Amino acid sequence: MVNIHDVARKAQVSVATVSRVLNKSSAVSFSTKIRVEQAITELNYEPSTLGRNLRKLESRLLLVLIPSISNPFYTDVIKGIEDTAINLDYNILLCQTNSNPKRESIYFNLIKNHLADGIISMDPTVNKRNLMDLAEKHPIIQCSEYDIDGSIAYTTINNELAAYHAIRYLIKIGHKKIALINSDEKFLYARERRQGYERALKEFGIELNLSWVYHAESLGFEGGQQAMRQLLNHPNRPTAVFAVSDILAIGALNEIHTNGLHIPNDIALVGFDNISFSTMTHPTLTTISQPMFKMGCIAAKMIINKIQGKKVESIILDHDLVIREST
Amino acid sequence: MVNIHDVARKAQVSVATVSRVLNKSSAVSFSTKIRVEQAITELNYEPSTLGRNLRKLESRLLLVLIPSISNPFYTDVIKGIEDTAINLDYNILLCQTNSNPKRESIYFNLIKNHLADGIISMDPTVNKRNLMDLAEKHPIIQCSEYDIDGSIAYTTINNELAAYHAIRYLIKIGHKKIALINSDEKFLYARERRQGYERALKEFGIELNLSWVYHAESLGFEGGQQAMRQLLNHPNRPTAVFAVSDILAIGALNEIHTNGLHIPNDIALVGFDNISFSTMTHPTLTTISQPMFKMGCIAAKMIINKIQGKKVESIILDHDLVIREST
DNA sequence: TTGAAAGCGCTAACAG
DNA sequence: CTGTTAGCGCTTTCAA
Numbered sequence: 010m011v012n013i014h015d016v017a018r019k020a021q022v023s024v025a026t027v028s029r030v031l032n033k034s035s036a037v038s039f040s041t042k043i044r045v046e047q048a049i050t051e052l053n054y055e056p057s058t059l060g061r062n063l064r065k066l067e068s069r070l071l072l073v074l075i076p077s078i079s080n081p082f083y084t085d086v087i088k089g090i091e092d093t094a095i096n097l098d099y100n101i102l103l104c105q106t107n108s109n110p111k112r113e114s115i116y117f118n119l120i121k122n123h124l125a126d127g128i129i130s131m132d133p134t135v136n137k138r139n140l141m142d143l144a145e146k147h148p149i150i151q152c153s154e155y156d157i158d159g160s161i162a163y164t165t166i167n168n169e170l171a172a173y174h175a176i177r178y179l180i181k182i183g184h185k186k187i188a189l190i191n192s193d194e195k196f197l198y199a200r201e202r203r204q205g206y207e208r209a210l211k212e213f214g215i216e217l218n219l220s221w222v223y224h225a226e227s228l229g230f231e232g233g234q235q236a237m238r239q240l241l242n243h244p245n246r247p248t249a250v251f252a253v254s255d256i257l258a259i260g261a262l263n264e265i266h267t268n269g270l271h272i273p274n275d276i277a278l279v280g281f282d283n284i285s286f287s288t289m290t291h292p293t294l295t296t297i298s299q300p301m302f303k304m305g306c307i308a309a310k311m312i313i314n315k316i317q318g319k320k321v322e323s324i325i326l327d328h329d330l331v332i333r334e335s336t
Numbered sequence: 337m338v339n340i341h342d343v344a345r346k347a348q349v350s351v352a353t354v355s356r357v358l359n360k361s362s363a364v365s366f367s368t369k370i371r372v373e374q375a376i377t378e379l380n381y382e383p384s385t386l387g388r389n390l391r392k393l394e395s396r397l398l399l400v401l402i403p404s405i406s407n408p409f410y411t412d413v414i415k416g417i418e419d420t421a422i423n424l425d426y427n428i429l430l431c432q433t434n435s436n437p438k439r440e441s442i443y444f445n446l447i448k449n450h451l452a453d454g455i456i457s458m459d460p461t462v463n464k465r466n467l468m469d470l471a472e473k474h475p476i477i478q479c480s481e482y483d484i485d486g487s488i489a490y491t492t493i494n495n496e497l498a499a500y501h502a503i504r505y506l507i508k509i510g511h512k513k514i515a516l517i518n519s520d521e522k523f524l525y526a527r528e529r530r531q532g533y534e535r536a537l538k539e540f541g542i543e544l545n546l547s548w549v550y551h552a553e554s555l556g557f558e559g560g561q562q563a564m565r566q567l568l569n570h571p572n573r574p575t576a577v578f579a580v581s582d583i584l585a586i587g588a589l590n591e592i593h594t595n596g597l598h599i600p601n602d603i604a605l606v607g608f609d610n611i612s613f614s615t616m617t618h619p620t621l622t623t624i625s626q627p628m629f630k631m632g633c634i635a636a637k638m639i640i641n642k643i644q645g646k647k648v649e650s651i652i653l654d655h656d657l658v659i660r661e662s663t
Numbered sequence: 664t665t666g667a668a669a670g671c672g673c674t675a676a677c678a679g
Numbered sequence: 680c681t682g683t684t685a686g687c688g689c690t691t692t693c694a695a
Contacts, residue, residue, distance in 0.1 A: 023666045037664070041665080062671090063670095064671055104429065285557060286586075351674090353680090390689095392673085
């Protein structure tokens with residue numbers, strides 16, 4: 010690898026001067042600048058980011074922590090992050106944690122070592138303690154997921170309200186027997202969406218039937234299928250189902266079809282996220298739409314502000330109820 | 337940030353000794369080892385990967401270049417890569433290029449600067465020239481996509497044969513009017529799958545009808561919908577459709593339903609990839625299954641071998657025809 | 664306008 | 680078994 014010394018030698022200047030033309034930092038005479046640039050092209054020299062980072066303690070790289078890329082919800086959020094980051098001359102690196110603490114620590118090390126300047130965490134299963142410790146010394150923000158008590162700034166939607174809206178809508182179109190397919194309540198969003206579900210029922214004087222509240226065992230299609238299977242076997246079958254993710258809803262939809270039932274006539278179905286696949290099902294899926302792209306943009310803006318030492322406040326974004334054929 | 341000197345001072349040893357206990361490189365007396373370890377925990381010291389990399393010119397990080405995480409095909413491949421890499425003590429960083437050459441060069445710089453040890457490229461739109469230049473000096477392998485003339489080792493399936501199998505199967509169950517929904521033929525896989533399509537037709541004495549060969553304008557659902565819309569309007573409507581990806585097939589499936597036609601009675605449908613969505617459609621999708629996880633494992637093994645200076649050969653993997661309800 | 668030199672945090676060769 | 684020292688590739692004072 011050709012390095013800055015080689016260039017300096019070839020251009021007959023000092024490494025400092027080469028560095029200066031590289032960084033356009035301070036005045037260099039026109040003639041030496043030309044000489045240096047010539048040497049650079051002739052030697053095909055490319056400066057080492059590693060050396061530069063070590064010196065400047067900056068990398069202009071952003072880490073994005075996601076539990077898994079298999080969830081299409083993240084796709085659009087990441088698009089937003091990338092768009093914004095690239096415009097501000099930052100690049101992003103995607104890190105799948107698979108909710109594995111060991112992985113986490115590897116990625117945390119990246120920031121400790123100035124290989125990255127900041128972290129956007131979208132992982133709900135991240136170790137809160139570690140994250141908060143890290144956040145004391147390094148720029149971190151949370152996106153979609155967050156800690157209610159935490160000191161870490163975040164952007165997200167109002168999950169409780171979104172769920173409330175979904176259920177209120179189901180009630181208004183005549184449903185009284187409404188089931189909930191939730192994820193594991195170790196996730197904050199799951200707890201919040203459940204609260205919204207309960208609030209809506211209460212507000213309309215519908216009694217909570219705990220046997221209609223189901224916790225999916227996986228976040229994949231199978232989770233939705235399994236949950237729906239249980240609900241279909243229920244002696245008092247619900248007439249509507251709210252699933253806390255489109256993936257779960259699609260699994261449920263599948264199970265309903267398999268049992269020869271009709272959506273929405275026999276059972277109405279509402280999902281959450283508005284992933285692109287939700288328009289491809291038959292019938293198409295009524296769902297809560299999150300402003301994923303915008304959320305990504307805001308997250309990127311927040312972390313970059315934080316990196317630059319500015320004060321950042323958490324931001325709650327709006328959601329929408331998208332009514333389609335499944336209700 | 338506390339560094340190796342602080343630890344050395346605290347433990348009253350030299351930095352070399354600290355480095356030794358850190359790397360378990362050579363013998364250190366038990367008592368000093370204890371002292372150093374104590375100093376490390378007391379100071380909460382964590383070694384800087386940056387400094388280490390700069391010194392060792394190694395990062396144990398693998399770059400994985402994908403065009404976009406929105407395609408679920410990549411999900412399982414990446415799982416395979418991660419599994420294998422982590423076992424061999426390498427970590428992976430996902431890089432979305434969005435087929436944007438500027439992005440590409442940023443990620444290429446990471447390897448030039450020893451911020452990464454190797455690259456697995458799955459991006460079909462990557463600049464071949466740059467990639468090949470880079471490959472002369474750095475470990476690179478291609479996965480799924482490859483250059484037919486290239487000097488870069490790869491792992492993939494036999495796309496021509498896979499398409500041939502799909503079409504042969506359609507013919508054997510009685511179809512003669514078989515359409516192809518292809519992607520842009522700038523992609524090698526698209527050209528190869530088309531060749532397989534044509535070979536099967538020829539072998540069974542079916543004349544090629546070019547108006548049944550459609551190139552989708554996008555790789556998303558809409559691409560499949562658009563293509564299918566055209567085919568449904570065709571004066572001589574095909575009885576079977578082979579789409580070169582499940583996403584396209586699902587778009588097509590949707591369009592067929594929208595027009596009130598029945599799958600497979602009116603039109604049979606075959607996809608490609610066997611993504612998890614393909615079991616969630618109604619009817620479920622017949623498709624060509626690629627060994628995505630295995631492909632990922634092999635790609636990781638190859639790149640690590642290459643990094644370690646071993647010779648690596650390209651590997652062609654087997655595919656499977658998975659027959660479901662859509663045919 | 665330019666150069667010399669220190670130093671970012673670490674490892675490894677060498678010497679003792 | 681341990682310390683000294685050079686150096687990975689770069690930027691940035693300081694001095695000229």
